Amino acid sequence: MARQILKLNHISAKGLDRLPRDDYEIASEFTHPDAILLRSHKLSADDIPESVLAVARAGAGVNNIPVAECSSRGIPVFNTPGANANAVKELVAAGLLLGSRGIIEGIHYVNKLYGMTDMAELHRTLEAHKKEFKGGELVGKTLGVVGLGAIGSLVAEMALTLGMEVVGFDPALSVEAAWRLSSQVKRADTLSALFARSDYISLHMPVLDSTRGLVNAELLAVIKPGACLLNFARQEIVNEGALVDALNAGTLRKYIADFPAPQLIGRKDVILMPHIGASTEEAEDNCAIMAAEQLRDFLENGNIRNSVNFPNLSLERVSGCRLSVTNDNVPKILGSLLSILANENINVIDMLNKSRDEIAYNLIDIEGELTESVLDTMRALNGVVNVRLIGRCA
Numbered sequence: 001m002a003r004q005i006l007k008l009n010h011i012s013a014k015g016l017d018r019l020p021r022d023d024y025e026i027a028s029e030f031t032h033p034d035a036i037l038l039r040s041h042k043l044s045a046d047d048i049p050e051s052v053l054a055v056a057r058a059g060a061g062v063n064n065i066p067v068a069e070c071s072s073r074g075i076p077v078f079n080t081p082g083a084n085a086n087a088v089k090e091l092v093a094a095g096l097l098l099g100s101r102g103i104i105e106g107i108h109y110v111n112k113l114y115g116m117t118d119m120a121e122l123h124r125t126l127e128a129h130k131k132e133f134k135g136g137e138l139v140g141k142t143l144g145v146v147g148l149g150a151i152g153s154l155v156a157e158m159a160l161t162l163g164m165e166v167v168g169f170d171p172a173l174s175v176e177a178a179w180r181l182s183s184q185v186k187r188a189d190t191l192s193a194l195f196a197r198s199d200y201i202s203l204h205m206p207v208l209d210s211t212r213g214l215v216n217a218e219l220l221a222v223i224k225p226g227a228c229l230l231n232f233a234r235q236e237i238v239n240e241g242a243l244v245d246a247l248n249a250g251t252l253r254k255y256i257a258d259f260p261a262p263q264l265i266g267r268k269d270v271i272l273m274p275h276i277g278a279s280t281e282e283a284e285d286n287c288a289i290m291a292a293e294q295l296r297d298f299l300e301n302g303n304i305r306n307s308v309n310f311p312n313l314s315l316e317r318v319s320g321c322r323l324s325v326t327n328d329n330v331p332k333i334l335g336s337l338l339s340i341l342a343n344e345n346i347n348v349i350d351m352l353n354k355s356r357d358e359i360a361y362n363l364i365d366i367e368g369e370l371t372e373s374v375l376d377t378m379r380a381l382n383g384v385v386n387v388r389l390i391g392r393c394a
C-alpha cells in the first residue's frame with residue numbers, strides 16, 4: 001500500500017519527485033497520513049494524527065513545529081540544514097546595501113516624478129535632489145554576525161569580500177562550523193561587546209527559549225550609535241517594544257528584517273520584506289529534495305539524517321526485515337527488547353543504538369518469523385515509545 005504524505009505548504013516539484021508516486025500519495029488532506037511535509041505552516045500538536053511517523057521541514061527553522069510534543073510521541077522532526085543558506089546570504093547582502101545607501105528612498109523619489117515629460121527639467125530636478133539620498137560605503141565598516149552556523153558563516157564570508165571587518169558571536173558554535181569560518185572573523189566574547197563595536201549587526205540564530213527576546217532594551221542600550229540591525233532569523237528574537245524605543249531615540253539608525261509586524265510597517269527607518277529569505281528557485285529545490293530524501297530514507301529504512309530531536313543514525317540494509325524502536329534513554333530497555341527476540345528464537349544480524357537527550361533509537365536487523373504478538377510484547381515494555389516493523393520478515 002502506498003504511503004501517504006500530508007503536504008502542508010507548497011513544496012518544489014523537484015523534491016516531490018523524490019517520492020515515487022507508485023509508493024507515495026501526496027496531498028494536502030489525509031485522515032491517517034504516514035508523515036507530514038511542510039515549510040512554515042504553523043503545526044500544533046493536535047494537528048498531528050496518531051498515524052504520523054515523521055515530520056519533515058523543507059527549511060531551517062522548526063519553531064513552527066511542536067518539537068517537544070513530537071519527541072514525547074517518538075516522532076522524529078527533520079530539517080534541511082544549509083539548503084537555503086545561500087539564498088538568505090544573498091538577501092542579507094541586499095539588506096546591507098539598502099541599509100547603507102538611499103536606494104529605496106531614491107527609487108520612491110524617482111517614481112514620484114512620473115508625468116514629468118521634459119527631459120531637461122527631469123535632469124535638473126534629479127541633480128538638485130540627489131544629495132538627499134547620499135549614503136555611506138560598507139568597506140571598512142564592521143559587521144557583527146550573531147550565530148555562525150550555515151547562514152551566519154556565509155554572511156561573514158560575503159562581508160569580508162565586500163571589505164568589511166567581521167566580528168562574530170556564537171556560544172554554541174559546532175566544530176564543523178568553526179572549520180568553515182575564515183580566520184579573519186574576529187570573535188566577540190559577549191553579545192554586548194559585538195553590539196557595542198558593530199556598524200551593522202546581522203542575526204542568524206534559531207528561536208529557542210534562550211534566544212527569544214534576546215535583543216532587548218539592555219542590549220540596544222549599548223549598541224554603537226547609528227548602527228543598523230538586520231534580522232533575517234526570526235521576529236521573536238527581537239523585543240519589539242525595545243526596538244521601537246531604540247529607533248525613536250535614533251540610537252538604532254535602521255532595522256531591516258524579513259518579518260513585518262504591525263507597529264513597524266510604514267516607518268521610514270524600517271525596511272521590511274515578506275519572509276522571502278529562502279524564496280529562490282534554487283533554495284526551494286534544495287530544501288524540498290533534502291526533506292523528501294530524508295523522509296523516504298526514514299520511512300523505508302528507519303535511517304535518520306538531520307533530525308532536530310532524534311540522534312542521527314544510518315544502518316546499511318543486510319536483511320529485508322528491520323525493527324525500529326524508540327524508547328526512553330534509560331538502562332535495561334535494550335536488553336529487555338533483545339531478550340524478547342531471543343526467547344522467540346529470532347536472530348539479530350545487525351543493530352545500531354544511539355541516544356540524544358531523553359530519546360534512544362535502535363535499528364535491529366533480524367532473521368526469523370516475527371508475529372504481531374511479539375511486536376505487541378515489545379511495545380508493552382515500560383519505556384518503549386514505539387516499535388515499527390520495516391520490510392517483510394521471512
Ligand SMILES: NC(=O)c1ccc[n+]([C@@H]2O[C@H](COP(=O)([O-])OP(=O)(O)OC[C@H]3O[C@@H](n4cnc5c(N)ncnc54)[C@H](O)[C@@H]3O)[C@@H](O)[C@H]2O)c1
Pocket residue numbers: 060061062081082084085088146147148149150151152169170171172173174177204205206207210211232233234258275276277278279
Ligand atoms: N528569513 C528566512 O527565510 C530564513 C531562512 C533560513 C533560516 N532562517 C532562520 O535562520 C536561523 C539560522 O539558520 P541556519 O541555517 O544558519 O542554522 P544553523 O543551525 O546552521 O546555525 C544557527 C547558529 O546559531 C547559533 N546559536 C544558537 N544560539 C545562539 C545564541 N544565543 N547566540 C548566538 N548564536 C547562537 C548556533 O550555535 C548555530 O551555530 C534558522 O533557525 C531560521 O530561524 C530564516
Ligand SMILES: O=C(O)[C@H](O)COP(=O)(O)O
Pocket residue numbers: 039040041058059060061062084275277278279
Ligand atoms: O527557516 C527557514 O528555512 C526559513 O524561514 C524559510 O521559511 P519558508 O520555507 O517558509 O520560506
